[in-house]
Amino acid sequence: MPPAQEDRSSAPSLSPLRIGPVSVWPPLVLAPMAGATNHAFRMLVRECGGVGLVVGEMISSFALHYENRRSLAMFDWTDDERPVAAQIFGAVPEVIADAAKRAEDAGADIVDINMGCWVPKVVRSSAGAALLRDPVQAQSVMEACVKATKLPVTIKIRRGWDSGDSRAVEVARIAQDAGVRAITVHGRFAKQGFGGASDPGTIAEVKQAVSIPVIGNGDIRTPSDAARMLRETGCDAVMIGRAALGNPFIFRQVWAWLCDGKVLPPPSVAELAAAARRHTELQVRLLGEERGVREMRAHLPHYVRGVENAAKLRHELTRVSTADEINRLLDRVAGGAVA
Numbered sequence: 001m002p003p004a005q006e007d008r009s010s011a012p013s014l015s016p017l018r019i020g021p022v023s024v025w026p027p028l029v030l031a032p033m034a035g036a037t038n039h040a041f042r043m044l045v046r047e048c049g050g051v052g053l054v055v056g057e058m059i060s061s062f063a064l065h066y067e068n069r070r071s072l073a074m075f076d077w078t079d080d081e082r083p084v085a086a087q088i089f090g091a092v093p094e095v096i097a098d099a100a101k102r103a104e105d106a107g108a109d110i111v112d113i114n115m116g117c118w119v120p121k122v123v124r125s126s127a128g129a130a131l132l133r134d135p136v137q138a139q140s141v142m143e144a145c146v147k148a149t150k151l152p153v154t155i156k157i158r159r160g161w162d163s164g165d166s167r168a169v170e171v172a173r174i175a176q177d178a179g180v181r182a183i184t185v186h187g188r189f190a191k192q193g194f195g196g197a198s199d200p201g202t203i204a205e206v207k208q209a210v211s212i213p214v215i216g217n218g219d220i221r222t223p224s225d226a227a228r229m230l231r232e233t234g235c236d237a238v239m240i241g242r243a244a245l246g247n248p249f250i251f252r253q254v255w256a257w258l259c260d261g262k263v264l265p266p267p268s269v270a271e272l273a274a275a276a277r278r279h280t281e282l283q284v285r286l287l288g289e290e291r292g293v294r295e296m297r298a299h300l301p302h303y304v305r306g307v308e309n310a311a312k313l314r315h316e317l318t319r320v321s322t323a324d325e326i327n328r329l330l331d332r333v334a335g336g337a338v339a
């Protein structure tokens, strides 16, 4: 929570984020998170308010190109969560162009190219953050996507591959020339994973270097973190990832602070339990009970982070096998009986 005495005279001025024809308001974006930002979670975040754009989990362009059933099913948005961006990854221009077109045909509002993922499975295929080491290839990938779809194409990058090799500004300029309509920058090197801190200086440099909108990302946990990111980097919007896990109300909290300097009380245990219950309901509706509950096992511990003496409860939550079981445990949480 922001300190009550924070000086708001330098509060950032806010206007809609414009990504080609798509207007994003509030300029707050839910980050793409594999294993998390499927339709159920994006919808939950929308229902909690304050978010302007939601981004789906990264999808392999190869898998889409070869019509892998499970990957095609990740085009899972509905009208009530718009605008929504589909994120794809790949390094072969014709293949990722085909994936971009498929996202358009499936009704996405924006196509985002992942150029920041560092996991070996992605990097081995020269995709994700590997493209930061190869700006020529990155340019071909971006140009192919821009040409293939009428939708605005965006990219999400990191600072570079490894320390001492900052590529963000170079890649951002190439992106702008290729027709990319907005750039998200996470201020860590790929090699850092989630270690160290995200560098706002890199985001500010990118903002200075290009005229297309820049979205600042990395380590925003509180409303004042978001305000600081906007103020210090001049970015046009902020993207929040991990802080939304187990707290889908974060966008509402940030927005209240940015707009009115209002510090909303943190969600109560009962509100978080209700959000977890709704999340479960949406997952089961989307994926069926067995898979939906399995997916929830990873999410549930986040919702009870703040509950004291909840080690046993957290353990139980990771072993549930039905929605009823989840709801009974959440009732205990909401009622204060967690021991």
Ligand SMILES: Cc1cc2nc3c(=O)[nH]c(=O)nc-3n(C[C@H](O)[C@H](O)[C@H](O)COP(=O)(O)O)c2cc1C
Pocket: 031, 032, 033, 034, 035, 036, 056, 057, 058, 087, 114, 115, 116, 117, 156, 186, 217, 218, 219, 220, 239, 240, 241, 242, 243
């Ligand atoms: C569980 C998890 C999954 C992620 N999956 C993706 C992904 O699919 N695509 C992507 O571009 N970034 C992915 N990221 C990175 C986030 O989008 C974001 O850049 C990063 O977490 C930093 O933002 P934060 O500090 O607000 O969490 C993932 C992060 C986490 C924690």
